Amino acid sequence: MRYRDREDELNSAAHHSGRxxxxxxxxxxxxxxxxxxxxxxxxxxxxxxxxxxxEAELAYRQGRG
Ligand SMILES: [Zn+2]
Incomplete structure (x- = not known):
């Protein structure tokens, strides 16, 4: 999961919004x-x-929930 990786470029300071x-x-x-x-x-x-x-929504729709 890239969003969990602090070192990933997608989490770099380049994406800081200033807020x-x-x-x-x-x-x-x-x-x-x-x-x-x-x-x-x-x-x-x-x-x-x-x-x-x-995941819960999907399980429900597929009758697994
Ligand atoms: Zn925070």
Whole structure:
């Protein structure tokens, strides 16, 4: 998973948006190739959450859930 790899170019400072992370209490610089709103750590959390939701949705639709 590239979004989990801190060293990946898609997580490099080149993608920083100049904002702070939108997560409450987080002051890290926001911006990855996936979104300008979250810092690396919170983007990973967010993407994990989305992946889990998508997987659950898929399981439900396929009658596995
Ligand atoms: Zn953050």
């Amino acid at each position: 702070k992370c939108v997560e409450k209490g987080c002051t890290k610089p926001a911006g990855t190739a996936w979104s300008p709103f979250w810092c690396f750590e919170h983007n990973v959390e967010r993407m994990d959450r989305i992946s889990a939701n998508l």
